[in-house]
Amino acid sequence: MSDLPAVPEPHELRASNADRERIAKILHDAMAEGRLTVTELEERLDKVYAAKTIGELQPLTRDLPVAQAPAPVAAQRAVAVPNDRIGGRGTSSAAVAIMSGTTRNGAWTVPPTFNAVAVMGGVDIDLTQARFEDRETTIQAFALMGGIDIVVPDDITVYVNGVGFMGAFEDSARVGEVAGAPVVKITGFAMMGGVEVKRPKKRKLGKSRPELES
Structure with a gap:
C-alpha cells in the first residue's frame, strides 16, 4: 500500500490571502448594493479572515447573486x-x-x-x-x-x-x-x-x- 496522502477535494484546499480578499470584496459590494446590512457584513468578514479552507469561504457568498467559488490565484510576482x-x-x-x-x-x-x-x-x-x-x-x-x-x-x-x-x-x-x-x-x-x-x-x-x- 502507498503511504502517499490522499488528494484533497477542492473544498478542502487551503485558502490563500488573495482568496479571502476576493470574498471580502464581494461582501463589501453586496453591502453597497443594499443586500447586506453593516452588521451582517461585519459578521461575515470575521468568518472570512478566520477561514482556513476554500470550503469555509464558499457559504459566505452562497446567497448573493455574484456568489462563486474562489478562482485560482494568479502567479506571484517575482520581486x-x-x-x-x-x-x-x-x-x-x-x-x-x-x-x-x-x-x-x-x-x-x-x-x-x-x-x-x-x-x-x-x-x-x-x-x-x-x-x-x-x-x-x-x-x-x-x-x-x-x-x-x-x-x-x-x-x-x-x-x-x-x-x-x-x-x-x-x-x-x-x-x-x-x-x-x-x-x-x-x-x-x-x-x-x-x-x-x-x-x-x-x-x-x-x-x-x-x-x-x-
Whole structure:
C-alpha cells in the first residue's frame, strides 16, 4: 500500500490571502448594493479572515447573486524582497490629524495594527523605508472630511478593502502578492473624505527620498 496522502477535494484546499480578499470584496459590494446590512457584513468578514479552507469561504457568498467559488490565484510576482523588512518593535501605533496634518515616513517600524485617523485634516503614511514588527500588518484608516495617503513599495504584499461613503477608498497602487514579503492589509472607512493607496514617485535627481504622488 502507498503511504502517499490522499488528494484533497477542492473544498478542502487551503485558502490563500488573495482568496479571502476576493470574498471580502464581494461582501463589501453586496453591502453597497443594499443586500447586506453593516452588521451582517461585519459578521461575515470575521468568518472570512478566520477561514482556513476554500470550503469555509464558499457559504459566505452562497446567497448573493455574484456568489462563486474562489478562482485560482494568479502567479506571484517575482520581486526582490529585502531581508531586513521584518523585525523590531513598533515605533508608532497611530497617526491622528484633527483639523491638522501628520506624517509617518522614513525609517520606522510598523506594529501589527496601526490606526490612521483624519478628521478635517490629512495623514501621510509612507511605507517605502518602513520595517514591520510582524509578517502581517493591518492599517485601519478612517477619514471624515479629511484625507489619508498611504504610499506602498513594490516589495510588500498589499490588500485593500476599505469602504467609501460620499467619499473614496482607492487602491491606485495595485500591488499584488509577492512571495515571502510582508503582508499589509489596509481597511477602514472614508466619509466625505478620501483614503488613497499609491506607489511612490520615481526618484528625481537631487531628491533624497521618493516623493508622494499628487
